[in-house]
Amino acid sequence: MTVDRDQLIAYAxxxxxPAEEARVQAALETSPExxxxxxxxxxxxxxxxxxxxxxxxxxxxxxxxxxxxxSEREAGTPxxxxxxxxxxxARSTSWLPLAALSLAAxxxxxxxxxxxxxxxxxxxxxxxxxTQAVTANGNTLGxxxxxxxxxxxxxLSQPASTGRAYQMWQVQxxxxxxxxxxxxxxxLLAGLPPGATIAVSVEPPGGSPQxxxxxxxxxxx
Amino acid sequence: xxxxxxxxxxxxxxxxxxxxxxxxxxxxxxxxRRYARLLYALGYRMLRQRDDVEACVQxxxxxxxxxxxxxxxxxxxxxxWLVSIAHHRFLQELRDRPETALELEDWDAPVPSADPTDRIxxxxxxxxxxxxxxxxxxxxxxxxxxxxxxxxxxxLPIGTVKSRLRAALERMRGVLAREGSARGPDALxxxxxx
Numbered sequence: 001m002t003v004d005r006d007q008l009i010a011y012a013x014x015x016x017x018p019a020e021e022a023r024v025q026a027a028l029e030t031s032p033e034x035x036x037x038x039x040x041x042x043x044x045x046x047x048x049x050x051x052x053x054x055x056x057x058x059x060x061x062x063x064x065x066x067x068x069x070x071s072e073r074e075a076g077t078p079x080x081x082x083x084x085x086x087x088x089x090a091r092s093t094s095w096l097p098l099a100a101l102s103l104a105a106x107x108x109x110x111x112x113x114x115x116x117x118x119x120x121x122x123x124x125x126x127x128x129x130x131t132q133a134v135t136a137n138g139n140t141l142g143x144x145x146x147x148x149x150x151x152x153x154x155x156l157s158q159p160a161s162t163g164r165a166y167q168m169w170q171v172q173x174x175x176x177x178x179x180x181x182x183x184x185x186x187x188l189l190a191g192l193p194p195g196a197t198i199a200v201s202v203e204p205p206g207g208s209p210q211x212x213x214x215x216x217x218x219x220x221x
Numbered sequence: 222x223x224x225x226x227x228x229x230x231x232x233x234x235x236x237x238x239x240x241x242x243x244x245x246x247x248x249x250x251x252x253x254r255r256y257a258r259l260l261y262a263l264g265y266r267m268l269r270q271r272d273d274v275e276a277c278v279q280x281x282x283x284x285x286x287x288x289x290x291x292x293x294x295x296x297x298x299x300x301x302w303l304v305s306i307a308h309h310r311f312l313q314e315l316r317d318r319p320e321t322a323l324e325l326e327d328w329d330a331p332v333p334s335a336d337p338t339d340r341i342x343x344x345x346x347x348x349x350x351x352x353x354x355x356x357x358x359x360x361x362x363x364x365x366x367x368x369x370x371x372x373x374x375x376x377l378p379i380g381t382v383k384s385r386l387r388a389a390l391e392r393m394r395g396v397l398a399r400e401g402s403a404r405g406p407d408a409l410x411x412x413x414x415x
Contacts, residue, residue: 006383009390010368013361014312035296042301044394048362049304050343052266054258058275062253065279069246069286122316180379183369190373206380 003027003034012041017184018118019159119186120145123153136217142185144219152189152221159185160202167207171197171218181207189221196221234299241289249286256300257282260307267311267363277314281307312365346396354389361386 003024010016011024028034120143124131128148133140134156142156160166160182168187169176176199179189189198199215201208232240232251240248260281264274284306285292292302350358353375360366360374372379 005387006368009383009386010361013365013386014309015361015365015367017367039297039301040394041390042297042305044346044390044397045362046301046304047343047346047393047397048358049259049263049308050340051347052259052262055261055265057253057257057261057278058271061257061275061278062250064275065253065282066246066250068279068283069249072283180369180372183367188370188373 120155155186167203169199238292277310346393349396358389
């Protein structure tokens with residue numbers, strides 16, 4: 001797959017939707033150039049942390065960390081025990097077969113601890129949120145989550161077909177006004193008045209100034 | 222940025238990771254001593270409340286411990302790797318919290334670093350951004366807002382959000398490269414003690 005610069009920056013920022021993040025991750029594993037670019041982006045982003053005034057850890061934090069480590073090692077928690085590979089002298093040529101794995105380890109430890117960020121579940125779990133199925137022509141297309149603060153999140157069950165993207169519109173006096181292109185299958189709606197009418201159409205990547213296809217759904221909020 | 226290499230008798234960051242991979246707990250303690258202040262700073266900035274930060278920082282160090290054997294210094298410096306781990310853990314914590322309203326009007330830019338020696342390069346890179354660029358980068362990095370959420374927050378088209386993020390990183394890169402080269406080659410290593 002092709003990963004563009006914007007996707008890579010978003011990956012480095014940790015703001016990609018999970019499916020897109022997985023695609024970038026897969027591309028990274030096969031492209032040294034992409035990995036080099038990611039490293040460069042992360043080194044720039046490091047300035048955002050470096051620019052913060054340092055903060056002393058709470059008293060005893062170091063001891064508590066070591067106590068936790070000791071506790072997990074004593075309990076034999078597999079994740080807490082260094083892998084047998086730890087005994088292998090690092091950077092020897094015998095590492096070469098592991099090269100493909102090391103990317104996932106080095107870059108992607110971040111990926112390992114990344115939230116299973118399912119936006120739909122996050123919004124569904126908001127206290128007071130109401131979820132309803134969105135249907136068209138008798139078929140369920142997805143779910144609409146209405147949140148107590150007036151926002152709404154639309155999640156479509158199926159991704160757009162290859163080379164296409166979903167685009168959100170607000171229909172004002174019969175005229176569609178673009179609200180943007182979906183990231184993946186979800187779209188967060190905010191700042192729309194109650195009773196606003198939205199529509200979703202399938203468009204080329206990046207969206208269109210006006211809908212070029214018949215909306216797959218029209219919904220009143 | 223900490224550009225100074227450790228004294229000759231102190232292990233490099235890479236050596237600490239290798240020692241951690243070999244099960245040496247003292248190496249984890251030393252890594253904590255070197256970078257905990259940085260990770261706590263990031264945690265307090267992102268989570269804005271102190272209660273959860275220590276647990277997340279601990280998780281980050283524990284994950285570094287667990288994966289030390291597979292750390293590859295060609296892919297990232299130890300510092301960048303550790304900050305990335307912690308950053309994602311803080312994002313996870315943010316996303317696991319009960320949802321709060323999208324914020325913009327109450328967004329406050331971080332207080333610039335007060336340390337004029339070690340961190341001036343990073344501060345200059347961040348302060349070199351214009352206000353809209355900085356706001357966007359900080360909302361993305363510290364708060365984890367996606368492109369579409371940033372578009373909603375700012376009222377900008379998604380394409381503009383992306384181009385501003387891109388331009389912001391280019392500008393930061395320019396400052397880091399220009400001033401880093403003036404300070405010597407170590408200044409661009411992200412503080413890596415290699």
